[in-house]
Amino acid sequence: MSNIIYIGRVKDMNISDFFDVKDKTIVITGGAGIICSEMARSLGSLGAKIAVLDLSEKAMESLSKELSEKKIEHIVIKTNVLEKEQLIKAKEETLSKFGKIDVLINGAGGNHPSATTSKEKSFFELPQDSIQWVFNLNFLGTFLASQIFGEYFAEKGEGQIINISSMNAFRPLTNIPAYSAAKAAVSNFTQWLAVHMNHNYSKKIRVNAIAPGFLLTNQNRFLLTNEDGSLTARGNKILEHTPMERFGTPEDLISTVIWLISDKSAFVNGIVVPIDGGFSAYSGV
Numbered sequence: 001m002s003n004i005i006y007i008g009r010v011k012d013m014n015i016s017d018f019f020d021v022k023d024k025t026i027v028i029t030g031g032a033g034i035i036c037s038e039m040a041r042s043l044g045s046l047g048a049k050i051a052v053l054d055l056s057e058k059a060m061e062s063l064s065k066e067l068s069e070k071k072i073e074h075i076v077i078k079t080n081v082l083e084k085e086q087l088i089k090a091k092e093e094t095l096s097k098f099g100k101i102d103v104l105i106n107g108a109g110g111n112h113p114s115a116t117t118s119k120e121k122s123f124f125e126l127p128q129d130s131i132q133w134v135f136n137l138n139f140l141g142t143f144l145a146s147q148i149f150g151e152y153f154a155e156k157g158e159g160q161i162i163n164i165s166s167m168n169a170f171r172p173l174t175n176i177p178a179y180s181a182a183k184a185a186v187s188n189f190t191q192w193l194a195v196h197m198n199h200n201y202s203k204k205i206r207v208n209a210i211a212p213g214f215l216l217t218n219q220n221r222f223l224l225t226n227e228d229g230s231l232t233a234r235g236n237k238i239l240e241h242t243p244m245e246r247f248g249t250p251e252d253l254i255s256t257v258i259w260l261i262s263d264k265s266a267f268v269n270g271i272v273v274p275i276d277g278g279f280s281a282y283s284g285v
Contacts, residue, residue, distance in 0.1 A: 019258050022047030025098040026261070027090070029081050029145050030108030032059035034217050035164070038250035039105060039257060044072030046258070051094040051101075053079035053087075053108075073098075081108045081141035087148040095152075103160045103261055104149040106142040106186075110134075111179040113222055118175065131178040138182035139189070146193060150205075154197065158204035162260055163190045165211040165272050170280050175223065175234075187211070187272045194270030206269045208260050213276025214238050215248045243278035 026043055030036050031052030037059075044050045044067055052074060054060050060076040067074045075097045077090045094101055114130040117123050142163055153159025166183035167173075173180060187209060194207035216224060224235035224247075231239070239245055256273055259265050274280050 019046070019255075019262050019264075021258060021261050023049070024102040024261065025049045025051065025094065025100050026103040026105060027051040027053060027094055027101055027149060028105045028107050029053045029079070029141065031105075032056055032063045032076070033107065033110075035212070035215065035250045035253065036105065036107035037063050039107070039254065040067065040074070041070070041072070042251075042254045043258070043261070044074060045070060048261075049098050050074040051090070051098070052076045053081070053090050055080055081145050082136055084144055084148065087145055091148055091152060100156075101149060101152060101159070103162065104145060104153075105257070106145050106161065106163045108141045108145075109138040109164055109182075110217070111176055111220060115178045116175050116223070117177070123177065126177070134178035135182045135185075138179065139185040142186055143189065146189075146207075150193070150197065153205050154201040157202045160205070160261060161193065161207045162257060163187075163207070163209035165190065165209045167211055167213050167274070167276050167279055169211060169272070170274065183211075190272060191270045198269070206260075206266075208268060208270065209272040210253060210256055210260070211272050211274045211276070212253055213242065213248050213274070213279045215250065215252075238279075241279055241282055241284060242276070243282050246277065248275065248277060 021043055026048050028036050028040055028050065031040050032054035040050045040052055040063065050072060052060055052063060055078065057078055064074065064076045075094060077093050079086045079090045081087065112130055112134055115126060115134045117126065146161055150161060163186050165187045168180040169183040169187040190207055190209040197205040197207060224232055226232055253275055256275055260268065
C-alpha cells in the first residue's frame with residue numbers, strides 16, 4: 001500500500017465549497033465591458049459583492065440596472081485606470097460601501113484599429129501615440145490598479161489579483177504588435193507580482209491570470225468579421241487553428257475565474273491559465 005499524505009479534509013467537504021465566493025468583495029476594472037460584465041453578473045449571482053470600475057457611464061448604467069434587477073449588491077464607479085487618483089478614489093468608495101475588498105480583477109484592456117497593421121498601413125507607419133495607448137491600457141492600467149489595491153492587500157495581509165492576459169502572450173499574432181507585447185507584459189508581471197507579494201508582504205496574497213482564446217469583442221470584431229457578419233480570412237484561420245472550431249464566449253471564462261477566486265485554489269499562485277478551445281495545443285498538423 002502506498003503512503004499518501006492528505007492535506008486538508010476533502011472527504012468532509014461539500015463540493016459547492018470548492019466554488020464558494022459568497023460575501024467576497026470583488027473589484028473589476030473594465031467591469032462594464034463584454035467580458036467583465038459577464039463576470040460581474042456571474043460572480044454576483046453567487047453572492048459576491050461587486051464594484052464595477054469603468055469609463056463608460058452608459059455601459060455602467062445599463063449593467064447596474066441589470067444587476068439591481070437580479071438583486072446583486074454592487075456599486076459602479078467611473079474610473080480611468082491610467083489615473084492613480086481615480087483608482088484611489090474607487091478603492092475608498094468600495095471600502096466605504098462594503099467595508100473590505102477581497103479580489104481585484106484587472107479587466108480593462110483592448111486593441112485599437114490605428115495600432116494594427118494592414119494592407120493600407122505598414123508596421124513602419126504605426127503611430128507612436130496609438131502604440132502607447134494600447135500598451136498603457138493593457139499593461140500600465142493593470143500595473144497601476146495592482147499598486148493601489150495591492151497596497152491594501154499588503155496591509156490587510158491577504159487578497160487576490162486576477163489579471164487578463166491573452167493567447168497573444170503565448171504566441172504573438174500577426175497585425176497587432178502593441179496588443180501582443182502588452183499582454184506578454186501582463187503575463188510576465190503576473191508571475192513577478194505573485195513572487196513579490198509573497199516574499200515581501202504575505203503568503204496569503206495570490207496573483208494569477210487567465211489567457212482567453214478568441215472571443216468576439218468590440219475591440220477585435222473589425223479584424224474577425226466583415227460588415228455583413230461573415231468571417232474575414234483572419235477569422236477563418238483562427239477557427240481552423242482552434243480544435244473546438246468556435247470562438248469563445250465570456251461565459252467560457254467564468255468557471256476558471258471562480259476557481260481562482262475560491263479558497264480551494266489557495267495553493268495556486270503565479271500561473272496564467274489558457275482558456276482557448278485548444279488553440280495553444282494545436283500545431284496545425
